[in-house]
Amino acid sequence: MADFLEILTHGRRLKAQLKGLALDELQEVIGKMQAIAAEREEELAAENAANAERLAKIEEIRKKLAEEGIGLDELGAVVGGEAAPRKKRAPRPAKYEITVDGERLTWTGQGRTPKAIKERLDAGASLEDFLIK
Incomplete structure (x- = not known):
């Protein structure tokens, strides 16, 4: 995989590898790569939109808490905030x-x-x- 990626990202190596392809085959490869790139762009855009929506919801909740006079530290204390310290178990008796x-x-x-x-x-x-x- 590393060799394939190295060939794709290096101009002269890529040109040498594609040298034997006919023009129509080369255009077919380009078309497939453009389709993959477009698909990736759509995925990234959807991910960014979901992230923006999530951040907007978080901001809305933060504003509601501020209106009610509730601090984030208070919220953490109610929910369980800090984890209770773990109790050490008694050492096992020798057998x-x-x-x-x-x-x-x-x-x-x-x-x-x-x-x-x-x-x-x-x-x-x-x-x-x-x-x-």
Whole structure:
């Protein structure tokens, strides 16, 4: 696609590529490209009109709010404005434990398996062997 776009946007390359086309074929290509360009212009005009309509509605609503004496900050507070701060959940209780070199390591069972437990599991131990009773 990049090569095609490079050819289309570079005058000499485009001329070299179109050199082998007959005049009627060249005019057909030009006609198709003009149709595509016209279609794009219509889409852009419709998009701009929709945008202008939307902006007009926003301005109308802003004026009504100003007439009623309502500020945008008040409106945000009523609607929910700022998001409520997220509550942190309590840490999960440890479910598994292992003692390594006199140090007790615990694991909730979520996330990455601790290295010491993983080594023992690989050696044939069962996860139930590490359950906290």
